[in-house]
Amino acid sequence: MLIYAIKRLGVAFLVALAVSLVTFTLLRLSGDPAAAMAGEGATQEDIEYVRTHYGFDQPIPVQYYNWLTNAVRGDLGISIYLKTPVADVIFSRAPTTMTLGLCALTFALILAIPLGVLAAMYPNTMLDRVALTTAVIGQALPSFFFGLILIIIFGVWLRWLPISGHASWLNFIMPSIALGYYATPAIMRLTRAGMMDVLSSDYIRTARAKGLRPRTVLFKHALRNAVIPVVSLSAVQLGFMLGGSIVIETIFSLNGLGSLAWQSIQRSDFEIMQGIVLSIASFYIILTFLADMLNAFLDPRIRVH
Amino acid sequence: MSDQVLNVEKLYVDIPVSEGILHAVDGISLHVNRGETLCIVGESGCGKSLTSLAIMDLLPKKAVRKVNSLELCGESILECTEQEMSDIRGNRMGMIFQEPMTSLNPSFTVENQMVETLSRHRGVTGQEASNLAVQMLERVGIEPATQRLRQYPHQLSGGLRQRVMIAMTLLCNPELIIADEPTTALDVTIQAQILRLLRELQSDFKMGLMLITHDMGVVASVADRVAVMYAGQVVEEGPVLEIFDNPTHPYTRGLMRCIPIPGKIDRTKPLGTIPGMVPSLVGEFSRCRFDGRWESGASGSSVKTTSLAPLQGKNRSFSVDESPKHFVHFCCDDCLHKSGHQIGEDLAQ
Ligand SMILES: Nc1ncnc2c1ncn2[C@@H]1O[C@H](COP(=O)(O)OP(=O)(O)OP(=O)(O)O)[C@@H](O)[C@H]1O
Numbered sequence: 001m002l003i004y005a006i007k008r009l010g011v012a013f014l015v016a017l018a019v020s021l022v023t024f025t026l027l028r029l030s031g032d033p034a035a036a037m038a039g040e041g042a043t044q045e046d047i048e049y050v051r052t053h054y055g056f057d058q059p060i061p062v063q064y065y066n067w068l069t070n071a072v073r074g075d076l077g078i079s080i081y082l083k084t085p086v087a088d089v090i091f092s093r094a095p096t097t098m099t100l101g102l103c104a105l106t107f108a109l110i111l112a113i114p115l116g117v118l119a120a121m122y123p124n125t126m127l128d129r130v131a132l133t134t135a136v137i138g139q140a141l142p143s144f145f146f147g148l149i150l151i152i153i154f155g156v157w158l159r160w161l162p163i164s165g166h167a168s169w170l171n172f173i174m175p176s177i178a179l180g181y182y183a184t185p186a187i188m189r190l191t192r193a194g195m196m197d198v199l200s201s202d203y204i205r206t207a208r209a210k211g212l213r214p215r216t217v218l219f220k221h222a223l224r225n226a227v228i229p230v231v232s233l234s235a236v237q238l239g240f241m242l243g244g245s246i247v248i249e250t251i252f253s254l255n256g257l258g259s260l261a262w263q264s265i266q267r268s269d270f271e272i273m274q275g276i277v278l279s280i281a282s283f284y285i286i287l288t289f290l291a292d293m294l295n296a297f298l299d300p301r302i303r304v305h
Numbered sequence: 306m307s308d309q310v311l312n313v314e315k316l317y318v319d320i321p322v323s324e325g326i327l328h329a330v331d332g333i334s335l336h337v338n339r340g341e342t343l344c345i346v347g348e349s350g351c352g353k354s355l356t357s358l359a360i361m362d363l364l365p366k367k368a369v370r371k372v373n374s375l376e377l378c379g380e381s382i383l384e385c386t387e388q389e390m391s392d393i394r395g396n397r398m399g400m401i402f403q404e405p406m407t408s409l410n411p412s413f414t415v416e417n418q419m420v421e422t423l424s425r426h427r428g429v430t431g432q433e434a435s436n437l438a439v440q441m442l443e444r445v446g447i448e449p450a451t452q453r454l455r456q457y458p459h460q461l462s463g464g465l466r467q468r469v470m471i472a473m474t475l476l477c478n479p480e481l482i483i484a485d486e487p488t489t490a491l492d493v494t495i496q497a498q499i500l501r502l503l504r505e506l507q508s509d510f511k512m513g514l515m516l517i518t519h520d521m522g523v524v525a526s527v528a529d530r531v532a533v534m535y536a537g538q539v540v541e542e543g544p545v546l547e548i549f550d551n552p553t554h555p556y557t558r559g560l561m562r563c564i565p566i567p568g569k570i571d572r573t574k575p576l577g578t579i580p581g582m583v584p585s586l587v588g589e590f591s592r593c594r595f596d597g598r599w600e601s602g603a604s605g606s607s608v609k610t611t612s613l614a615p616l617q618g619k620n621r622s623f624s625v626d627e628s629p630k631h632f633v634h635f636c637c638d639d640c641l642h643k644s645g646h647q648i649g650e651d652l653a654q
């Protein structure tokens with residue numbers, strides 16, 4: 001188990017390094033940071049001054065090395081637009097996005113897994129079709145549109161939920177649903193397929209031949225094995241959701257990394273964008289690592305050799 | 306008749322398939338006595354597994370079971386609810402499957418899977434249950450048992466897993482064990498060990514063993530009685546010696562020709578085969594089930610004939626040579642005539 005964890009950790013570290021290298025290079029190539037920093041009315045000399053002063057004239061590998069060594073120390077540079085340390089801005093915004101992502105994933109799992117299990121228990125029945133339809137609607141609606149529908153129904157008509165800000169947990173309900181619903185069909189289908197597979201397996205027949213109660217057979221013997229692939233998928237889906245948070249945070253005026261990213265793109269605020277990509281990627285990498293660990297815990301074939 | 310551990314009368318299993326209804330098991334009657342091994346032999350697809358699953362009430366959902374009577378130790382278990390059946394399964398009757406590699410849950414230790422059976426049926430948990438599990442593992446020849454107990458199925462070889470399955474099935478001391486080709490997936494030396502073990506345990510625990518196989522060699526080494534199945538029916542049934550000495554149904558004779566018996570092999574002739582293929586079981590039979598499966602020249606006078614006495618109330622079923630335990634069944638009059646046997650009295654119908 002320990003060896004497995006160390007291997008996974010090594011992989012996670014390499015992925016983080018690769019992500020940072022790619023984003024750094026892409027951002028540097030996508031525009032001239034010196035021009036952006038100097039502002040609109042700047043002369044050529046001003047731009048050249050900024051370029052040498054901030055080291056943008058140096059080769060990209062050197063810039064990357066400098067940035068990385070600073071980043072490791074927690075220094076992600078200074079925001080060009082906000083003139084404050086990037087790390088501070090990100091730390092103040094990150095909790096909102098992380099909360100949103102985790103709530104959305106929780107919602108998706110709570111909806112998708114029971115639907116998938118039900119659909120697998122009664123395949124090709126009305127119940128199966130209703131479950132599938134419920135899940136597929138989530139994928140058919142773009143999440144911004146679904147978000148707007150939620151706002152109109154629960155925020156404007158019924159006035160049950162606040163439509164903007166992040167003052168209380170109530171603010172997270174609608175955005176989490178809008179974001180999480182999008183991930184339900186994939187998770188539900190995988191749960192259904194996994195569950196159907198497991199339910200027709202020999203060891204389930206053995207469990208029944210031992211006289212175990214139906215709920216023991218279903219929840220202990222079947223679900224345990226059927227969720228193993230769902231865990232990995234959830235981590236991937238969370239990655240999509242973090243990307244989707246740009247739209248959702250903007251619609252619901254949540255001050256998270258998503259809306260910060262949107263603003264920073266408009267302002268060509270390279271340092272911030274760099275920091276956001278890195279922190280979202282790190283969050284994603286950490287969760288993937290945790291998913292791997294959870295799988296190893298669930299599946300002894302991964303853990304024990 | 307309480308020395309009968311299992312008694313099944315007129316069991317039918319129908320499965321709806323796209324082309325119609327598949328009569329997988331077609332009116333089988335069987336019984337297993339206490340302390341006895343009944344071997345069921347037959348080709349692949351003749352309905353052996355479905356028969357055993359029907360007895361356990363574990364048929365696939367779409368399969369329909371019809372049975373006149375189903376008794377465990379003299380009590381009918383036909384009217385049992387699912388709840389009552391699950392109290393019986395794993396407790397009074399257990400089943401061992403063909404695939405040791407996939408029959409244990411990969412996510413749980415041997416201990417976990419054995420203890421849960423004990424706690425389900427005996428209410429025994431914790432250390433006490435673990436100790437019982439260890440004893441049973443030792444009983445089926447697993448060493449060192451305490452260490453194996455903590456392992457996961459993927460850490461065990463096929464033979465060991467089948468031993469674990471056997472130990473798990475024996476935990477509650479069942480009256481009947483159904484073993485569906487328990488050794489088919491194992492290599493030959495392990496097969497012999499497992500069969501010897503089953504035989505031994507069966508006499509120690511005084512239980513009834515219903516052993517399904519398609520291997521006449523296995524039958525010869527472990528059976529007390531044999532039921533030969535063909536296309537969903539039992540065509541011949543009797544004590545193992547009578548079946549081997551005096552196979553009466555041409556199909557049984559065909560099976561006998563397919564086994565190499567040491568000392569009796571004529572090396573100038575190829576080992577026998579039964580021509581043709583198993584008929585489709587979908588729909589009603591319009592022709593004989595053995596159409597195309599008669600060996601040329603097998604009919605008529607070339608084979609040893611036996612005198613048959615019709616059984617009361619059973620169509621085309623006969624007792625052989627007045628033995629009280631040896632029966633043969635023909636699916637149609639045509640078959641009966643072709644087999645060339647003499648009928649003791651006038652043909653009933
Ligand atoms: N779930 C199912 N759906 C449709 N047909 C089935 C199903 N299970 C079994 N059958 C059919 O029923 C017949 C009997 O099957 P069964 O599994 O009892 O045979 P068997 O004698 O155990 O064969 P084998 O020696 O290969 O295990 C076969 O023709 C098989 O194709």
Ligand SMILES: [Mg+2]
Nearest residue numbers: 353354355485
């Ligand atoms: Mg079978």
